[in-house]
Amino acid sequence: MTEAASRKTPLYDEHVRLGAKMVSFAGWVMPVQYTSIVQEHQAVRNNVGIFDISHMGQFIVDGAGAREWLNVMLTNNIDKLDVGMGQYTFLLNERGGIIDDLIVYRIGDQKFLLVVNAAHADEDFVWLEDHLPTVEAGASAAREVRLTNRSADFGGMAIQGPRIKELFHAVFGKDAQxxxxxxxxxxxxxxxxLRQGYGGQANVSVARTGYTGEDGVEVFFPATDAVRFWNAVLEKGKPFGIKPCGLGARDTLRLEMCYPLNGSDLSPDRNPIEAGLGFFVDLTKPNFIGRDTLLKTKEIGPREKLVPFRMKEKGPPPRPHYTVLQNGQRIGEVTSGTLSPSLNWGVGMAYVSATHAKIGAEIDIEIRGQKFPAIIEKKPLYKKSAS
Amino acid sequence: MNVPDDLLYTETHEWIKREGENVRVGITDHAQSELTDVVYVELPKMDRQANAKEAVAVVESVKAASDIYAPVKGKVVEVNKALEADPGLINREPYGQGWIFVLKIDNADDLKQLKNAEAYRKQIG
Known part of the structure; x- marks a missing residue:
């Protein structure tokens, strides 16, 4: 179905030059770490880190019917977006299951940018294409929707961490907003x-979004500018302790915040309500794909819920697919787990039966045939201490 | 990658140091670099008997858990308790303070099955 892990981002040579350990991920060759996952994680929590996110998919949707159509394709309410705003949202199948989670930005009155997961970009695009409104003869121009896949021509990077403001001004000038x-x-x-960019005039799009729980930006630019921009940010970031960061740190950072990872915590068999992400679903919208299922789930309550948990004792870190027990009875399965570098403690997320999904509940994680006690927690697993 | 000449190696990236009737076992520099930051080590039980290629310990990095195998048949006579408090020793000193266990070997001839440094270097390219 997908080609071998051979796709390289425009920054591939830079990663290799920096000594990154490269791994295959979602059909791409990506850096998992440069020096150490833990060090890179700490750089983002304490200073600033930069991630190549060029593998992510970017689609442009525009036309007079774009807004109305996207409101049927996506769960969140796009009418809440003024030009220049973005929102987290879901692309669901007819059963309410999650095809992908994404961010949609309104970049013009009738123009939207969708940033989707690399592993699902092709699938998402086909799904969207198959659901484009059919243009009947004599149909009004008001329904017109154009969908374009820009994933190949655009590079992206996430720059994340508490020193982002200083770094932003060092890169874009002190008067930049x-x-x-x-x-x-x-x-x-x-x-x-000047080059034809998303907005039509400038050549970098800067979004104040991220996947780490720290303040930061995600920047998109033509692939041909990727190396120059990456190196400029690394150079300007030196005084702020910048580190290039790989997928390893990206995963531990997001897990501490309980941000879901599609393919681990989300799947076509799970809906956003089960995943505890009903906030990003607007059930008051009259019509969107998957709405019927979600209304039903909401009414009768989900069978299982995604919950964060924390190990009670120092021990082996939890991992995906480990069994979750309560009083010796199987109540669910771990979907994400690691040793949290910020807490130096085992943490994870698991789907457990709704009756057991209570904050503070004591559970056990089965690791290599042995039970290790854990406790169901509130989101997020890591909170920045007031400083 | 550092592959000391005076050690023996397995295909599964353990190093073996002969100490009389015993062998000291750890994981190679190459292995620790592939695993990334080691955050937890499950040591073998003292006195357990192990067959060659039997999983006896687990080394966990941030990303994954990996089994560590007994290189030859023998009995576990020593385990590195220091790894419980400081698993990062495996990353910092894979051939020194990062050793994992000591095995009293059944039959010294079994060691002939293991790779020398040159063969292991070839394996990891």
Whole structure:
């Protein structure tokens, strides 16, 4: 179905030059770490880190019917978005199961940017294409929707960490405006030649979003500018302790925040309500794909729920697919687990039967035939201490 | 990658150091680098008997859990308790303080099945 792990981002050579350990991920060759997952994780929590996210998919949807159509394809309410705003949302199948989770940005009155997971970009695109409104003869131009896959021509990087503001101004100039949270803006970078970008004039799009729990931005630019931009940020970031960070740290950072990973915590057999992400579903919308199932789940309550947990004792870290028990009875399965570098403690997320999914409940995780006690926690698993 | 000449090796990336009737076992520099930061080590039980290629310990990194195998048949006579408090020793000193266990070997001839440094270097390319 998918080609071998051979796709390289425009930053491949830079990763190799920096000594990254490269692994295959979702059909791409990506850095899992440069020096150490733990060090990279700490750089993002304490200073700032930079991640190549060029493997992620980018689609443009525009046309007079774009807004209305996306509101049927996606769970969150797109009418809440003014131009320049983004929101987290889901693409569901007819059964309410999750095809992908993504961020949609309104980048023009009738124009939207969708940033989707690398592992699902092709599948998402086909799904969307298959659901484009059919244009009957004499149909009004008001229904027109154009869908374009820009994944190949655009690179992206996430720059995340508490020192982002200083770094942003070092890169874009002291008068540049850092977009507010969840907003996206086009910014000229380093007097670079003007190029046709998402907004049509500038050549870098900067969004104040991320997947780490730290303040930060995600930047999208033409693939041909990727190396220059990456190196400029690394250079300007030196005084702020910047580190290039791989997929390993990306995973531990997101897990501490309980941000789900599609393919681990989300799947076509799980819906957003079971995943505890009903906040990003607007059931008051009259119609969107999967709505009927979600209404039913909401009414009768989900059978299982995704819950974060923390081990009670120091011991082996939990891992995906480990069994969750309570009083010796199987109540669920771990979907994500690791040793949290910030807490230096085993943490994870698991789907457990709804009757057992109570904050503070004592559970056991079965690891190599032995039971290890854990406790169901509130989100997030890691909170920044007031400083 | 560091592959000391005076040690023996397995295909599964353990190193073996002969100490009279015993062998000291750990994982290679190459293995620790592939595993990334080691965060937990499950040591073998003292006095347990193990067959060659039997999983006796587990080394866990941030990313995954990996089995560690007995290189030859024998009995576990010593385990490195220091790894419980500081599993990162495996990353920092894979051939030194990061050793994992000591095996009293059944038959010294079994060691002939293991790789020398040159063969192991060839294996990891």
């Amino acid at each position: 850092l977009p507010p949270r969840n907003m996206i803006a086009d910014l000229p970078f380093d007097g670079a030649r």
